[in-house]
Amino acid sequence: MNLALAPETLARWQFGITTVYHFLFVPLTISLAALTAGLQTAWVRTEKEKYLRATKFWGKLFLINIAMGVVTGIVQEFQFGMNWSDYSRFVGDIFGAPLAFEALIAFFFESTFIGLWIFGWDKLPKRIHLACIWMVSIGTLLSAYFILAANSWMQHPVGYRIDKARGRAELTDFWAVLTQNTALSQAFHTLSASFLTGGAFMVGVAAYHLARKKHVGTMKTSLRLGLITVVIAGMLTAISGDTLGKVMFKQQPMKMASAEALWDGQKPAPFSIFAYGNVEKGHNTVAVEIPGLLSFLADDNFSSYVPGINDVNKAEQQKFGPGDYRPNIPVTFWGFRWMIGFGMASFAIGMAGLWLTRKKFLLPQHLRVGEDEVPHLVLFKNKALGPQLTTWYWRIAVWTLAFPLIANSWGWIFTEMGRQPWAVYGVLQTRQAVSPGVSQGEVLISIAVFTALYAILAVVEVKLLVKYVKAGPPELTEADLNPPTRIGGDLRDADKPMAFSY
Amino acid sequence: MELHDIWFVLIAVLWTGYFFLEGFDFGVGVLTKLLARDRPEKRVLINTIGPVWDGNEVWLLSAGGATFAAFPEWYATLFSGFYLPLLAILVCLIVRGVAFEYRAKRPEENWQRNWETAIFWCSLIPAFLWGVAFGNIVHGVKIDKNFEYVGGIGDLLHPYALLGGLVTLTLFTFHGAVFTALKTVGDIRERARGLALKVGLVTAVVALAFLLWTQADTGNGRSLVALVVAVAALVAALVANQLGREGWSFGLSGVTIVAAVAMLFLSLFPNVMPSTLDASWSLTVTNASSSPYTLKIMTWCAGIATPLVLLYQGWTYWVFRKRIGTQHLADAAH
Numbered sequence A: 001m002n003l004a005l006a007p008e009t010l011a012r013w014q015f016g017i018t019t020v021y022h023f024l025f026v027p028l029t030i031s032l033a034a035l036t037a038g039l040q041t042a043w044v045r046t047e048k049e050k051y052l053r054a055t056k057f058w059g060k061l062f063l064i065n066i067a068m069g070v071v072t073g074i075v076q077e078f079q080f081g082m083n084w085s086d087y088s089r090f091v092g093d094i095f096g097a098p099l100a101f102e103a104l105i106a107f108f109f110e111s112t113f114i115g116l117w118i119f120g121w122d123k124l125p126k127r128i129h130l131a132c133i134w135m136v137s138i139g140t141l142l143s144a145y146f147i148l149a150a151n152s153w154m155q156h157p158v159g160y161r162i163d164k165a166r167g168r169a170e171l172t173d174f175w176a177v178l179t180q181n182t183a184l185s186q187a188f189h190t191l192s193a194s195f196l197t198g199g200a201f202m203v204g205v206a207a208y209h210l211a212r213k214k215h216v217g218t219m220k221t222s223l224r225l226g227l228i229t230v231v232i233a234g235m236l237t238a239i240s241g242d243t244l245g246k247v248m249f250k251q252q253p254m255k256m257a258s259a260e261a262l263w264d265g266q267k268p269a270p271f272s273i274f275a276y277g278n279v280e281k282g283h284n285t286v287a288v289e290i291p292g293l294l295s296f297l298a299d300d301n302f303s304s305y306v307p308g309i310n311d312v313n314k315a316e317q318q319k320f321g322p323g324d325y326r327p328n329i330p331v332t333f334w335g336f337r338w339m340i341g342f343g344m345a346s347f348a349i350g351m352a353g354l355w356l357t358r359k360k361f362l363l364p365q366h367l368r369v370g371e372d373e374v375p376h377l378v379l380f381k382n383k384a385l386g387p388q389l390t391t392w393y394w395r396i397a398v399w400t401l402a403f404p405l406i407a408n409s410w411g412w413i414f415t416e417m418g419r420q421p422w423a424v425y426g427v428l429q430t431r432q433a434v435s436p437g438v439s440q441g442e443v444l445i446s447i448a449v450f451t452a453l454y455a456i457l458a459v460v461e462v463k464l465l466v467k468y469v470k471a472g473p474p475e476l477t478e479a480d481l482n483p484p485t486r487i488g489g490d491l492r493d494a495d496k497p498m499a500f501s502y
Numbered sequence B: 001m002e003l004h005d006i007w008f009v010l011i012a013v014l015w016t017g018y019f020f021l022e023g024f025d026f027g028v029g030v031l032t033k034l035l036a037r038d039r040p041e042k043r044v045l046i047n048t049i050g051p052v053w054d055g056n057e058v059w060l061l062s063a064g065g066a067t068f069a070a071f072p073e074w075y076a077t078l079f080s081g082f083y084l085p086l087l088a089i090l091v092c093l094i095v096r097g098v099a100f101e102y103r104a105k106r107p108e109e110n111w112q113r114n115w116e117t118a119i120f121w122c123s124l125i126p127a128f129l130w131g132v133a134f135g136n137i138v139h140g141v142k143i144d145k146n147f148e149y150v151g152g153i154g155d156l157l158h159p160y161a162l163l164g165g166l167v168t169l170t171l172f173t174f175h176g177a178v179f180t181a182l183k184t185v186g187d188i189r190e191r192a193r194g195l196a197l198k199v200g201l202v203t204a205v206v207a208l209a210f211l212l213w214t215q216a217d218t219g220n221g222r223s224l225v226a227l228v229v230a231v232a233a234l235v236a237a238l239v240a241n242q243l244g245r246e247g248w249s250f251g252l253s254g255v256t257i258v259a260a261v262a263m264l265f266l267s268l269f270p271n272v273m274p275s276t277l278d279a280s281w282s283l284t285v286t287n288a289s290s291s292p293y294t295l296k297i298m299t300w301c302a303g304i305a306t307p308l309v310l311l312y313q314g315w316t317y318w319v320f321r322k323r324i325g326t327q328h329l330a331d332a333a334h
Helices: A006-047 A049-083 A085-119 A126-155 A174-179 A181-212 A216-250 A251-261 A293-299 A309-322 A331-357 A387-399 A403-417 A440-471 B004-034 B038-051 B051-071 B072-081 B083-105 B110-141 B159-181 B187-218 B221-242 B246-268 B290-319
Strands: A161-165 A166-173 A271-278 A281-292 A376-380 A422-424 B270-274
Touching: A006 A126, A006 A181, A006 A216, A006 A403, A006 A440, A049 A085, A049 A181, A049 A216, A049 A440, A049 B051, A049 B072, A049 B083, A049 B221, A085 A126, A085 A166, A085 A174, A085 B051, A085 B072, A126 A181, A126 A422, A161 A309, A166 B290, A174 A181, A174 A216, A174 B221, A174 B290, A181 A216, A181 A331, A181 A387, A181 A403, A216 A293, A216 A331, A251 A331, A271 A293, A271 A331, A271 B110, A281 A309, A309 A387, A331 A403, A403 B110, A422 A440, A440 B051, B004 B051, B004 B110, B004 B159, B004 B187, B004 B246, B004 B290, B038 B083, B038 B110, B038 B159, B038 B187, B051 B072, B051 B083, B051 B290, B072 B083, B110 B159, B110 B187, B110 B246, B159 B187, B159 B221, B159 B246, B187 B221, B187 B246, B221 B246, B246 B290
Parallel strands: none
Antiparallel strands: A161 A166, A271 A281
């Protein structure tokens, strides 16, 4: 079947759809694993019931989410071979290794200990049970690192040579692949953004209940943990984003020039707030700019030269031969802005929340509340927000749970599409990477199947999340409060029901 | 023995681990329709594999990832060539995983029944298709001089491969039945033993036919040894099952899987994916493998990680060693 499309078009759509979808679940999994582990640690250390209730509540939402993350991840392991066989042949010697490390070290960890954690409440003494969720958390972090190192190699290939005889790239320095500054800054940025995502999720869900004055004790603790996570992670996301940006200005000037719709090199270069341009002619017709800021972002210096899209395109044509080396400029430009905009919006909402719900600092006696009361939102000393503004703050706080998810998606769309036409920057173009033996009809079938399946599962998953969010934290049972003292469970009653079963 | 030979063995080990472990949990999935009489019994079955199925499935991801790293050409040809069957397997694994996690999360009858149907089909289909895939790998497929698969989907569905599919399906179902007998109490345990006998006899017939065919087609001295071990272990597993020695029976059905996979890989070596068009176009351990440097790093990783995985996964089975019956089920919908 011939659809008059470039051979890589459908394969790119499929990769985009399945990967962006997978990455809706990944950051939540990474952050909620650690946050749930933190809450469970608080329970084990203090034995305060609110922490156990919070652990059970967030743990359940975490499990609903990780189920989707795990299964959509299976596709990721195989679609390089399915749709990108020439890519796999060319870079497998390098790219395969971090993927195999991820499976052998991280996935086994994650998947084995998650089973122990889910079913282990009445089978494991409480400290060992706690260790299991920390193992899951370590697994998610390791997994993220390996796959980001692999992606960083596509952004900026290092530690390899080209074997002309075999027509492929070969690994020469694995350590360089794992520790190059692209991998380090990309991991830093992605992981902090993940915690921003999980923090915002907690804030959103807690705000939902607090606005309704329900489950106040547990939700206040959750809100606080969420807000602190959002603020710290938000700050780290901004810092790491700046670091990664500077790395990218050096390694992929085209991506960053496109992110700014900077057509021609300037000294100093302005940061674009809004631009509308003509891609054919290579210039902007409308542009709103902050002078000098881009130079500063690229080089820490307000007057540095930053090369433009047209300059880099010419330079790459000289280096790699004739062709168009520009990515899709509107997507890159707006993707960059939506990433920053949505990410920083949730950071700002978190900062505001942390200030408004402060416990004692600058808070007069009459505005302080007890353990089980919804906090007043206190703007200035002695001045709480009125009922209308309070309602609005809680409402915005609920929305904020979606913001980092949007930001994450655009971040990936930006960095991956901004690298085009390259699959591996400067080494292999995307059009050379597809499977020559797979027909467009086959790819079309698989896109249709995955899209339909993922859409159905999204509805199922969101409905289930909403149900369990609304249900709130569970009542604790006798068994919850008396975990077993020996591995395999206490054997007092052979017919005692399991604490959890499918 | 060179590094790429070691890696051939390691890939075989990862697939063996996968079929041994996910073999019984596919089998248990199939038994939800074959053995369970009502919903509580279905839940008992599902819960025998509840804590472990996810870890079992990672053996597949490891086999895939390790093939990518150690034999990129094999990975590329295999997964682009078997595109649609692999798509079907992926869809099943996705739905099946979600089904386990979500089935009990709502009390509605429709909800639970639909996920149970999904568990059955999404266990049965991959159990069958993996056999078809390995039948094709061992038999060889139409590979051209660029290592591209040039056949169609129909070329993958020849009698030998389909018989291979029947072998994995029946063998995994048998493996699942003896596992169920080992992990449950009450009535279902007795019936699992009864069903294991029937399924086991069918398995013995199709497996013997398939393995003899393989031996005649591509076999050698070493593969013959593996064949004998596989058949002997299967017969012994059946005997143990009849004697009520459930642990032995499960162990022996595991040995059957190990020996059968070993036989396939032994008759494959030194090819990894033979071409039926021209023997010189076959993918081999030499022309499909990664550079020695990559293989060396991978050997360190697998050499350390795999024993550790066996250790902590083994520990998981020990933690959940207690048999379960309907009386042990927690309340539904939580």
